[in-house]
Amino acid sequence: PMALMAGGNAVYVPLRPKKGSAVLSSGDWVLSAEELTSKITPRTKAIVINTPNNPLGKVYQLEELQMIADLCVKHDLLCFSDEVYEWLTYDGAKHVKIASLPGMWERTVTIGSAGKTFSATGWKVGWAISSGNIIKHMKVVHQNSVYHCATAAQEAVACGFETEFELFGTPESYFHQLPAMLHHKRQKLASCLQSVGLQPIMPEGGYFMITDISSVKCDLNDESTKYEPYDFRFVKWLTKEKGLATIPVSAFFSPEHSKEFDKYIRFCFVKENATLDAAENILKKWNQRE
Incomplete structure (x- = not known):
């Protein structure tokens, strides 16, 4: 714009x-x-x-x-x-x-x-x-x-x-402490996704992680979302049905390229450990039922 x-x-x-x-x-x-x-x-x-x-x-x-x-x-x-x-x-x-x-x-x-x-x-x-x-x-x-x-x-x-x-440059620096803390949260989320059969794309930086959802089987027959990109439909379903909020990756791409990337969703790992644990429980319960 x-x-x-x-x-x-x-x-x-x-x-x-x-x-x-x-x-x-x-x-x-x-x-x-x-x-x-x-x-x-x-x-x-x-x-x-x-x-x-x-x-x-x-x-x-x-x-x-x-x-x-x-x-x-x-x-x-x-x-x-x-x-x-x-x-x-x-x-x-x-x-x-x-x-x-x-x-x-x-x-x-x-x-x-x-x-x-x-x-x-x-x-x-x-x-x-x-x-x-x-x-x-x-x-x-x-x-x-x-x-x-x-x-x-x-x-x-x-x-x-x-x-x-x-x-700056010391262990007391926030710029040192924050990535060290998030490193463990990143590993925790990656292990969680792997445990339910999803392959995380391990980020080199930032505090987001994407994963490929093309192998996930779920019922997305919602008339209100049928014309939306697949990842948009999936994250709405995941939020409504499972209580887990993620972001569709195709939203970050231009209209002419978004279709290439609508099989990915984005997770955020800059969260309290209790929140990450809750997300892990949701994914594992869902995986067991599948």
């Missing part, structure tokens, strides 16, 4: 699972350099990326980011990099800021979020980091788009960063 309001047109290139191999990790989903290159025209203005990715949890590797950076430099494009999950990576996956690559600082807008950084999603406080020239123009748009700011929440976020600056 924002691109359309600015007179632009969004062109989509999805991440897809590698062909010819088992897809067990979000790292097994890749961006086709050939497909991305083919979409660039003289009218192209920018490339938008999201790493760590939602819903997959993919953390773009350096060579993948370099491919995107090379295209941005070659075609003089801006890059909008959504990095709100930058502190949540697992198993040695390293988050690299594309703005740190040669020739990218002056053409990249890096987006951050207090909600994801400090687990305060309701505050809706975020930021953009870029060169002075880009920020100058963003300020003009911002001051005519926002009536007032959540000043108290902004002050709290600033205090959070001041504290983390002193603790």
